[in-house]
Amino acid sequence: MTTRQALRLTHVVSTIWFMACIGYILVLALHQAGFRWWFIFSLSGHSALLVFLLVSLYLFALFRGVGEAQQIEREHPLTTTSYYMGFYVAAPLIGGLAGTLGMSDAARSPDFLLGIAMGTLGTTFVVWVVVDPIAGLVEVFLPASRKHRLERLAEAEAQRRTRQEKREQLLAEAFAREEQERQRWHQHLRPSAERLACLLQSDVADDSGIEREAVSIGADAWRLGGLGCMRQLRDMTVALDEDPEVRAAAADRLSSLWDGIGDWRRPAFH
16 A cells, blocks of 8 residues: 555545544534434434535545645645655544543543544644644745745746747737738739629629629639638628728628528628
């Protein structure tokens, strides 16, 4: 059995023992307050499921999640040692042993068990709530710990900045490629935009030929660069006319004619 496994097992046993002592103290306190046993046990029965659920969640976190987290040894030279961690997780058991030794001369069984439970509670409180925070606070102010912490934070900040710079560089490269693509499309689509503008301004009785040619030009733009290319062609075509009303009508007609070409959908371009 490895040291980590031994610490986990000790922690589980200590936690179960600690909760059993707390339960015993509560039951005894309720009985001494005048509550009958049937009421105490019925109340305990209703809360047993909740206690079991909380213990299950705690053990799951211990073995699957939180138990895997490790403090940085150089920043915590005391609380990360095996001796201290063993003392920490075994605090309830140590308290129970101390209570047993302290109540060895007790004559009555309730006082004996109560002494063990109170020893467990008191020792656990002192170790977990008083000693451990003080030890952690002392470690924070050690020169070596502070130096390593500052170095670690500086390294983490440098890594964060490096990742941010890489993301910004990738984004800038993507924008540059997009702009180059738009420039290439602009040169290639200029004749098509001029032809579309002429077709939309044509006033003929039978415009089926105009519609077919406009659809063909839109399909060519789709094959050239997809939806973005079609949008650029539409914008270039509309921009050739200075009248805002004519521009709106031309954009609406192109949206209708091109509806169904690739990803082009008319409602999205009104």
